[in-house]
Amino acid sequence: xxxxxxxxxxxxxxxxTINFFNEGYKTFLSNCKTERECAxxxxxxxxxxxxxxxxxxxxxxxxxxxxxxxxxxCMGKTLALFHIGTEALEKGMNLLGAHIDSPRLDLKQIxxxxxxxxxxxxxxxxxxxxxxxxxxxxxxxxxxxxxKDGTVVNVVIGEDPADPVVGVSDLLIHLAADQxxxxxxxxxxxxxxxxxxGSIPVEGEEKEAVKKQILAILKEKYDLEEEDFISAExxxxxxxxxxxxxLDASMIMGYGHDDRICAYPxxxxxxxxxxxxxxxxxxxxxxxxxxxxxxxxxQSRFFENTVAELxxxxxxxxxxxxxxxxxxxxxxxxxxxxAFDPNYPEVMEKNNAAYMCQGLCFNxxxxxxxxxxxxxxxxxxxxxxxxxxxxxDVSWQTSELGKVDQGGxxxxxxxxxxxxxxxIDCGVAVQNMHAPWEVASKxxxxxxxxxxxxxxxxx
Ligand code: MN
Ligand code: MN
Numbered sequence: 494x495x496x497x498x499x500x501x502x503x504x505x506x507x508x509x510t511i512n513f514f515n516e517g518y519k520t521f522l523s524n525c526k527t528e529r530e531c532a533x534x535x536x537x538x539x540x541x542x543x544x545x546x547x548x549x550x551x552x553x554x555x556x557x558x559x560x561x562x563x564x565x566x567c568m569g570k571t572l573a574l575f576h577i578g579t580e581a582l583e584k585g586m587n588l589l590g591a592h593i594d595s596p597r598l599d600l601k602q603i604x605x606x607x608x609x610x611x612x613x614x615x616x617x618x619x620x621x622x623x624x625x626x627x628x629x630x631x632x633x634x635x636x637x638x639x640x641k642d643g644t645v646v647n648v649v650i651g652e653d654p655a656d657p658v659v660g661v662s663d664l665l666i667h668l669a670a671d672q673x674x675x676x677x678x679x680x681x682x683x684x685x686x687x688x689x690x691g692s693i694p695v696e697g698e699e700k701e702a703v704k705k706q707i708l709a710i711l712k713e714k715y716d717l718e719e720e721d722f723i724s725a726e727x728x729x730x731x732x733x734x735x736x737x738x739x740l741d742a743s744m745i746m747g748y749g750h751d752d753r754i755c756a757y758p759x760x761x762x763x764x765x766x767x768x769x770x771x772x773x774x775x776x777x778x779x780x781x782x783x784x785x786x787x788x789x790x791x792q793s794r795f796f797e798n799t800v801a802e803l804x805x806x807x808x809x810x811x812x813x814x815x816x817x818x819x820x821x822x823x824x825x826x827x828x829x830x831x832a833f834d835p836n837y838p839e840v841m842e843k844n845n846a847a848y849m850c851q852g853l854c855f856n857x858x859x860x861x862x863x864x865x866x867x868x869x870x871x872x873x874x875x876x877x878x879x880x881x882x883x884x885x886d887v888s889w890q891t892s893e894l895g896k897v898d899q900g901g902x903x904x905x906x907x908x909x910x911x912x913x914x915x916x917i918d919c920g921v922a923v924q925n926m927h928a929p930w931e932v933a934s935k936x937x938x939x940x941x942x943x944x945x946x947x948x949x950x951x952x
Contacts, residue, residue, distance in 0.1 A: 498850045499888035499936040500743070514942060515745060515935040518757050522735040522747040523652075527635045527728050528570040528779040528789070531593035531753060535760050535777060539564050539574055542764045547575075547799065550806055557806040560768065565799045570594075570779040570789040573799055574760060578769040582804050583814040585821025585914070586772040587949050589759040590791075590905055591828065592781030595749035596620030596927050598627060598661075598686055598729040600634075604722055607704040612691035614659075616729060617683070620782030624681040626928050631658035632688060633732035638717055638725040646715050651732040658732045659688050688729055731929040738932055744849070745938070750931040752781065754921045755827035758942035766949050773949045781828070781905055791905040797912075819912035823874070823952050825919050825945065826906035830854040830892050832922035832933070840895045847922035849933070852888025852940035856918040859894055861901025868906035870917035877952060878917065885947035888940045892922075919944075 503511060525531040536544075539562075547565040550557065557563065559579040566572040570593075575586075598616040606613055618624065633651025640646065651658040663681070664672050672680055694702030695709065711717040735747030756777050763775040780790030787793065800818055804810040830847035847854040857875065860867030882889050894902055910916045921941050924932040 496848070496851045496890050497888070499852045499940055500850060502886070502888065503936070511935055511939045514761075514939050517761075518754075518938055519735040519737075519745060519747065521757050522745070522749060522753055523733075525593075525753065526595075526633070526730045526749060527597075528594045529637065529726075530635065531756065532566060532569055532572050532777065535572060535574075535756075536564060536566060538764065539760070544574060547802060547806070551802060555806070556808055557803070563803070563806075565795075565802070567789050567793070567795040571793075571795060572777050573796060574763050574775040575803055576763060576766055576769055576773045577803075577807065578772040580771050582772055582807060582809050583817040583821065584771065585818060585823065586774050586800075587769070587952055588774045588776060588822055588824040588909070588914075589762065589945050589949065590776040590778065590824060590826045590909065591755035591759050591920075592752045592779065592791075592905065593756050593777045594620070594779045594782050595730075595751055595753070596622045596782055598632070598688070600636075600722065600725065600727040600729070602723050602725075604727075605704060605707065605719060607701045610692065610694070610703060611689055612703045612707045614688040614690055614729075616661075616686045616688060618686060619728070621927055623677065623928070624683055624686060625663075625677060627686060628661045628663035628681055630660060630929055631732040632660045632729045633658060634727055634729055636725065636727035638715065638721050638727070640717075640721055640724070646717065646721075648715060648727060659690050659729070661686050661688055743936070744932050744934050746930050746932050748929060748931070750921070750923050750933050751829040751926055752827070752920070754829060754923065754933055754938060755941065758921075758938060759827060759945055761942055762945035762949055765946055769949060778905060785905055785908055791908045816912075820914055822912070822914040824906075824909050824914055824916040825948055826868070826904050826909060826916050827920045827941070827945075828904040828918060829920050829923040829926055829931075829933075830856060831894055831926055832924045834924055840899050842893075842896045845891070845893050846895075847890060847892035849922050849924070850936055851890040851922075852937060853882070853890070853944040854920055854922050854937075855889060855891045856893060856920075857891065859901065859903055859906070859918055862898065865901075866903050866907065868904075868910045868916055868918065870906075871915060874915040874917060878948070881947050881951045882944055884951070885943065887944040887947055888936075889944060 544562040547563040604614040691707045731748040738744040738746040785791040833846040858867040858869040
């Protein structure tokens with residue numbers, strides 16, 4: 494049962510390959526901080542690799558054949574890549590799934606106001622955050638504003654070194670006597686996560702002169718009016734690049750490892766795939782952090798409908814074939830695991846914890862209390878996966894999310910399992926999960942890529 498440190502498998506030459514792979518990941522993580530940015534980047538890379546837009550295929554009336562590669566996207570925030578295999582689709586597909594939304598501060602619909610001679614933006618946090626972690630650090634604004642005429646304005650402020658950053662203030666320690674007696678959940682209130690964005694007033698204006706100055710800047714730079722915030726999706730995220738972490742540069746610190754650390758190796762494995770027998774899929778979804786709801790969340794019919802379209806384009810459609818295709822599929826539902834943290838050993842049970850540098854991490858079940866809400870994967874499926882990974886010399890481990898009754902969490906696995914397919918949770922171990930800056934091991938990211946590729950080819 495001993496699991497070796499995955500670095501020990503690799504000589505200095507192989508470690509260069511690992512580092513090269515991770516340079517690509519760091520770039521992805523630094524540039525793609527919203528679900529839209531992730532989806533657009535993956536689609537662009539997939540197109541370069543020969544993937545066609547399924548909608549264009551449908552419109553052209555062209556039939557799909559084994560070897561063809563197509564993608565479908567939903568509202569720019571969720572997407573699926575398909576590489577069609579030689580086997581009939583009703584035999585099932587091999588799926589890799591991950592999510593591309595991450596915890597952050599979303600702007601409210603009417604966000605802009607002035608108080609104390611300062612201009613601020615009101616936010617509503619998205620996903621599970623420790624609010625006290627999101628103060629006193631540089632934030633960037635990413636997202637879109639859609640004007641009444643339908644024009645979509647892309648916004649990224651705070652990433653270019655020449656850009657200003659914004660942020661949420663924290664109370665100075667000197668006056669924090671009351672705050673310091675509060676519980677961590679209450680020390681910083683959600684309603685107080687207001688972003689400071691300006692302080693110069695427009696000359697000669699008496700009312701809201703600073704706010705007016707900010708509006709003038711938005712008008713000049715983006716041609717935006719105050720009312721345009723109402724149809725915007727603007728996300729405040731930690732500003733700056735993903736960085737090497739540790740004196741040996743063996744890890745990466747970045748915003749949004751959860752769950753781009755699984756999304757990246759998943760789509761890279763798809764792009765590396767050649768001549769699959771079973772049709773292979775990479776599914777990257779939105780809204781996981783708030784329960785997989787909405788049209789772009791995993792609970793939406795988007796994926797099921799897309800599979801029906803795919804079968805139709807492949808000349809294999811019937812309602813029964815769609816149902817068989819989904820039921821006979823096998824899936825890795827990938828999401829981050831909690832890495833064992835020597836600073837907080839008390840929440841882990843050491844034999845069933847995830848460790849950094851021990852490779853791709855499998856969770857037979859997630860959930861809370863008595864496995865509530867979890868997809869409890871079948872041992873028959875786990876045995877097949879063990880064989881595939883061991884044959885490919887992939888480093889892997891198993892874990893659960895902390896001690897029994899310590900807490901818990903969920904993923905998209907149980908939703909896909911509703912089709913009757915085999916699904917298991919797996920992913921990469923991460924420290925500081927859901928903090929503005931999360932940490933993960935480079936070798937684990939690489940093992941995830943190798944494991945995903947082996948799964949697509951052999952499961
Ligand atoms: Mn999460
Ligand atoms: Mn996640």
